[in-house]
Structures are given as structure tokens and as C-alpha cells.
Amino acid sequence: MSELQNELRDRQLKYISLCGEEIRRREEELGRKLTACVVTFGCQMNARDSEKLLGILEQIGFVATESEEADIVIYNTCTVRENANSRVYGRLGRLHSMKKKNPDKLIGLCGCMAQEKGVIETIKRSYRYVDIVFGTFNVFAVAELLYNRFTSGSQVIDIWDSAKDIVEDLPTDRKFKFKSGVNIMYGCNNFCSYCIVPYVRGREKSREPEEIIAEISHLVADGVKEVMLLGQNVNSYGKSLEYPVTFAQLLKRIEQIDGLERIRFMTPHPKDLSDELIEVVGQSEKICNHIHLPLQSGSSRLLKLMNRHYTKESYLALVEKIRAGIPNVSITTDIIVGFPGETEEDFEDTLDVVRKSRFDSAFTFIYSKRTGTPAAEMEDQVPEDVVKERFNRLLKTVDEVAHEQIKRFEGTVQKVLVEDVSEHDPEYVTGRMTGNVLVHFKGDASLAGTVVPVRCTESKGFYYFGEKV
Ligand code: SAH
Ligand code: SF4
Ligand code: F3S
DSSP: OOOHHHHHHHHHHHHHHHHHHHHHHHHHHHOOEEEEEEEEESSSHHHHHHHHHHHHHHTTHHHHHHHHTTTTEEEEEEOOSHHHHHHHHHHHHHHHHHHHHHHTOEEEEHHHHHHHHHHHHHHHHTTTTOOOOEESGGGGHHHHHHHHHHHHHHHHEOOSSOOOOOOOOOOOOOOSSSSSEESSSEEOOOTTTTTHHEEEHOOOOEOHHHHHHHHHHHHTTTTOOOOEOOOTTTTGGTTSSOOOOOOHHHHHHHHTSSOOEEEEEOOOOOOOOOHHHHHHHHHHHSSSSEEOOOOBBHHHHHHHHHTTTOOOOHHHHHHHHHHHHHHTOEEEEEEEEOOTOOOHHHHHHHHHHHHHTTOSSEEEOOOOOOOOOOOGGOOOOOOOHHHHHHHHHHHHHHHHHHHHHHHTTTTTEEEEEEEEOOSSSTTEEEETTTTTOOEEEEEGGTTTTTTEEEEEEEEOOEEEEEEOO
């Protein structure tokens, strides 16, 4: 770590300790511990940021809880689709009612929504009761902002427009003991025409391989068996480093970490998924046989308008290459329905690619117009009833294909990483195969975090019942 990094970290540690003093004063007054709740919306990047937030809040002295009755509640928001924003505003209203009963309750809002100018204006105007507001680039500074709130007595808003400094070496509280997300890069340079992420997460920036390896080694020493490497386009990892490294080379180095059992990654972009990557995944024992390969649309015409830089044909050819290079691979995807100008013919192309690619599962989204993106300016927005009807047809096709695909595991023995006791039956545990498919089988809590061989006995469509062998 550089000297500057050390300095920045020490500054935050100072604020953690100053906030700690304030919290202890309040504890004494109330005669109880104070609680903190971080609510995550959106993707795995946000989930990882929330672990960092909670880690700092716990270091300050708060006790983590999942209840929004907590003394501090922070919403870590997503803005990829419009309805995500509306939900957050609705929920803020509920927090306000709670704050009327408990005026010392603290409310925070951070994440991708907070990076939108319009949102900040709305918060200033109509949500004065939100105590601290910060963005995606200064999550690490939550203690400093909270301290400013304590000393100023008024709303604190601090939004950065780029990643000036990244402080990584602060406490985190992982949701799962045995698995963790690890950021390998931040931001995105792709500017797909429908997508707001490049505007709220800034330009692409890779972390140094040594920093990533050191973080994973620490995690493994702390009980982690599986890491999920996170980036908006992991294929372009390392290109802008002083000493460039490819994503495949990074994977090879991570594989050598003793004690690490599984490696996942998200998301590779179909436009530049290399043969080198397919080879490294195909040969590896540790890297999961799972490629999440967002399609978005099966129509070459729409893909061009989306600025995705691949065609229907090149996508299908890539799927074939992946299947040939990675034995028994699970391929999953993201699809958007109702992009401006989508015709029935374009949509049929999407269905065709779903059938031909044989996805194990797919996340399907209705196109949402995001102000500031090129697609928001396009004419021919598709009428809602047409989109809904197509969306339902897509779901049906995705389900049919997925059920058919998942059946291929029936009767086979798969290595399963056990996550937890089943939510539905205390005599069962739930785990995931390397292709990410869920399996439920008889077992107890002691199995959590271990990899065990399980025979897949009964396919339930998207998941399995199995027996430990
Ligand atoms: N970087 C990843 C995706 C991040 S966003 C990638 O390129 O694949 C996750 C998913 O949200 C996208 O894959 C896309 O399917 C969906 N999405 C993004 N913007 C959207 C919008 N405006 N409307 C609907 N879905 C959208
Ligand atoms: Fe959005 Fe495209 Fe970047 Fe993914 S690659 S985050 S869809 S702009
Ligand atoms: Fe949402 Fe931000 Fe992730 S907009 S999808 S939380 S990067």
C-alpha cells in the first residue's frame, strides 16, 4: 500500500474512533446497544459495498441487525431501472414515520442512485430528514460523514464524481463466512446505449493483481472457500494497468492460492471473451464451470443500436466455442425486452438465441428508460402492452429451456458447496453446484462451508433434491 493510502486509512480510523465515542455516550443514555441496518438494492457490487459499510459501522460500535427499526438505517441503492428508484423513495417515507417516533434515528442513502444529480435535488427538496447521503466512490468514508452529521446537526451530502482515492483496507462484515465477492475493477467504459451504470460508477479502473491476491489470501485465512470476482466487464481487466495483465492471467494466479476451493466471476462481456479465458476455465479445477454471458437481445439490428459490438451469429458462435472448451458448462444470461424500436421480428431473434444457446437460467428485464442515456432519446418506445406480452412469452421460453437443461444433471454426482440449513426444512441443507444450480439434501449446519459430493436425484425445474454420497 502507498503512503497516501495509509494516510487515508488512518484518517478514517480516526473518524471511526470519534464516532465510537459519540455512540458510547448515546448507549449510556439509553442503557442499551445501538443497532445498524444496511439494506442492499441492486447487484453484487453493491452487496460487497454493503459489507464494507456494515464492517465500519460495527467497528464504530453498532450491532448489526436486519430490522429497519435500527438506530441507523442505510439504503445502498441501485438505479439501473426506474422502478428501483421509486421503491427507495417509498421506503424512505416509511423510515420517516419511524424517525418521528425516534428522533435520534439516523437515515443514510448511498450507492448508484445518489450519483444522479436529479436524485440529489429531490433529496435536498423533499427528504430533509435523510441524515447522510453519499455515492459510490466514497463508501469507505461513512464514519467521516457520520461524524460531520453529529457535529453539524444537519443533513450531510457528499457526492464525488470519480474515484479520487480508493481506501480498501478497512473492516468488512461478510454476509457469508465461506464466500465473498472481491472487486477486481471498478466502473465501466462500454456505454451500452440503455445503461446508466457508466454514469454512476465512473470510468473503468482495474486493481493491481498483487492487491487482489493479498485480499483473497486474507479472506481464505479467514475461512473463505469461494470468491466471486466482480467487474462490469471482467474481460477488459488489467488493460490499463502500468504493467498490463489479462483477466485469464489473473485467474491463473488466483488459482494458486492454497485453501481457496472455488472461483467465480461476473460479468464477462461477449464482445471480447478470449480463447485464452475459455482455455483457462476449461482446464481449471477451481474455476467454476459457469459463464454468465449477457445477451440483452438476439437481434443483430438491436444489438448495434444497443452499442454491444456483437451480432446474433457471433454470440451463437461464442456459445458453441464455450461449450466445446469447458466441459459441462452452465451458461446463463441477461435479456432486455422492449428496447426502443424492437419489432416482433427482433423479438423472435431473441427467442431463437434462447433456444439455441440452451441457457441454464436467465434474468429477464423490461426495458427501462434512463434519463441521460442515448436510448432514452430514441423514438419508437414500444407500447407497454406489447412489451408485457413479449415478456411473458420470453419467460415461458426461458423456463422451458432451463428445465430441459437442468435435467442433464439427473442421476449424476456433483460437488456442492453447502451454504446453509434450508429455509423450508431444518433437516435439509442448501448448496450450489459449480454451475450455480441449487441443491437441497439431508444434512445439518455443520456442513455449511464445506464441499461435498451429492447425487442429484430429483430435478425440480430450477433446482434439485439430492443425496449426499
Ligand atoms: N455489466 C453487465 C451488466 C450490469 S447491469 C453487462 O454488461 O452485462 C445488469 C443488467 O441489467 C444488464 O445486463 C441488463 O440486462 C439490465 N439493464 C441494464 N440497463 C437496463 C435498462 N435501462 N432497462 C432494463 N434493463 C437494464
Ligand atoms: Fe452497462 Fe454495458 Fe457497462 Fe454492462 S457493459 S455495465 S450493460 S454499459
Ligand atoms: Fe444497480 Fe449500481 Fe449495480 S445501478 S446494477 S447497483 S452498479
